[in-house]
Amino acid sequence: MQVVNTVEKLQHQISEAKKSGLKIGFVPTMGALHEGHLTLVKKAANESDIVVVSIFVNPTQFNNSKDLERYPRDLETDLEALSTVKCDYIFAPAVDEVYPEEDDRQFNFGDLETVMEGKFRPGHFNGVAQVVSRLFDMVTPDKAFFGLKDFQQLAIIRAMTKQLSMPVEIVPCDIVREKDGLAMSSRNMLLSEAQRKNAPLIARTLVESCNFVADTSVQGVKKQVEDAINADTELEVEYFEIVDGYTLQAVDNWDESNYIVGCIAVFAGEIRLIDNVTYKL
Known part of the structure; x- marks a missing residue:
């Protein structure tokens, strides 16, 4: 496992690996690693010869400066976590290494970016597209691995990869949960004791809502969950949308799509948690 801080050094290592015909798997992260991230790394190791993990807190995807300041950073702990799995290179660049000059590109993802996260976090997905596209150019992976917890982000990255004709296979990975059901997130460590105790209600409620689909309308299920x-008292729903899993557009009836997903964002104090559930119809 080798820590690399510059694009030049990273690309030299990857170029040498590709000369030998080795396939590159890539897991982009913002650090504060947990078991969910390590599961992505393990999957990358199973499907690739060389695994690269980036650790970079991307400033352009935070529309809230306080959220950027609060985001946990502990590179030493992250390196300890990665030492337990197969990880060949850790790319941990400074901001000016990723953005030697301002990235003023504006992406257009149509309806994919105007709902849910896009509605409540304006500019967020443009920042995501900026950093992921730059990282793809730097790492030149064959496959990149993303968790399904960030359901809308995954759709945006797929769309970006297609728009830019990038030869990267996007591999979705199942949500990893704590024993009590809470979706693993770097933000979980910021929860107070009371918030952490109550937060599993989010996942529990989503799972229970699956039982109502047969005899309850879409609007009825939305109201029950909210x-x-x-x-x-520790939780407040920002949004809960039941959408077509392909288009991310809200559905009014259960027969509108064969792939329907419930996506939610909940505030626990100032900490924002997201999760989703797929409804089996």
């Missing part, structure tokens, strides 16, 4: 979570 009411159940908002009844908890």
